[in-house]
Amino acid sequence: MAREPMAREKVATRLHVEETLVAGQVVGLDHGRAHFLRTVLRLQVGAQVALFNGRDGEWSAELEGLGKGWASLVVGQQRRPQAAEADLWLVFAPIKRGRIDFLIEKATELGCSELHPALTRFTAVDRVNTDRLAANAKEAAEQCERLSVPTVAPPRDLGKMIDAWPEERHLLICAERGEAVPIGEALAEASEAGLGTHPWAVLIGPEGGFAEHELTALTRLPRAHFVGLGPRILRADTAGVAALTCWQAWLGDWHRRPPGRGST
């Protein structure tokens, strides 16, 4: 068991920035985040934070200057090198606000690399605020200690996505109706076949389900896996979180432990 006192559990505030991270580099923060550091976290000059940009790993940085609406940080030592991450998309029919925010947060914690809103025949929600979703993804990535932030793609028609589907990318289709393999069986097989390093995607339909022509088009994809998530009818957001969880547990990096918390 872990034997560290609670005090050591506290992890430095993590911020995602665009700048290249190298010792001595000065990084400025925008108004919103400077305000957050100053008035919400009540940080003062000299405070240590952690920075990452999705390319250079995680670096410690010191708060060098902090004013009303501005803050500057000086990059110190690298804390963690950039690590390879799964090439795992979530393709989802937009759902109502609150649930979609939740789904983005969870997909980020569960290691998705790209988030793709897909407009389907029975999609109930047709407008998607991708800026808000991207902000949610960024905040979740900072929180969960990822070294990258998943990208949020603009919404596209599912049919067009299927037409342009990259042949090598496996697709886990969570299907409420019809023939499907239990997700555990499908992923155990994929794991034995060593497909964990291949590109993957999880597809979640709208609450109304997929239309016939959508299902027909999906069956034509060379690497489509229709999987079942048990006898209960899961909401779209639950299905997304559950499928991504199973992917990580069977094919992903869940054999690893969080950084700097005892054993790894």
Next chain:
Amino acid sequence: MAREPMAREKVATRLHVEETLVAGQVVGLDHGRAHFLRTVLRLQVGAQVALFNGRDGEWSAELEGLGKGWASLVVGQQRRPQAAEADLWLVFAPIKRGRIDFLIEKATELGCSELHPALTRFTAVDRVNTDRLAANAKEAAEQCERLSVPTVAPPRDLGKMIDAWPEERHLLICAERGEAVPIGEALAEASEAGLGTHPWAVLIGPEGGFAEHELTALTRLPRAHFVGLGPRILRADTAGVAALTCWQAWLGDWHRRPPGRGST
């Protein structure tokens, strides 16, 4: 693939009731639910709904009378017999509103039988509205086509829960820090050992983690399994959903398909 037209996908409104369900039985609804049927669903006399009570399976019923604040239903045929369900608890440190509501909804969809709020040393939230949580569980059970509604226990001190822990009940402890087996490994082993029919519980700590004395007490439980959920730091609600998902996928009923949707 499923080949049913979308029309057939529509499932009757499902309501959980306390009454015994038997053909010809008349069931009355309280003010709130009568109002819901009348003004939200706009149902009219003669409409078909589905009823379940956690004991007698699922029955079709016809709306016999409907007025301002009252409704009466006549029970018809049984649609599904009551089926055995997993004995799976979720023990969780209360988290803030919104996240706790979400956790209850998902735990219900994921087949939990009992929901136990546990007050830990570092629990941030100490007041729990169990009535609201029970209402969320009921609504989620109606939605996800379960035949039962999980019970919500009153909040208890985690230490006291551990002292009174039923010896035969396995406990999956999601631990961010220290030694832990990847959850997939632990559950695959449990599955090979045929432990799926045993009583289980999933324990989720507060955002602040468990205190030393709590971890020590947990290690003393005869059937404690400390499991890891990968290298990213999951929020408490994400960890709960992820652990329950893995339990169902490895030990639960996810080899089965939803009722009345093509193959089973």
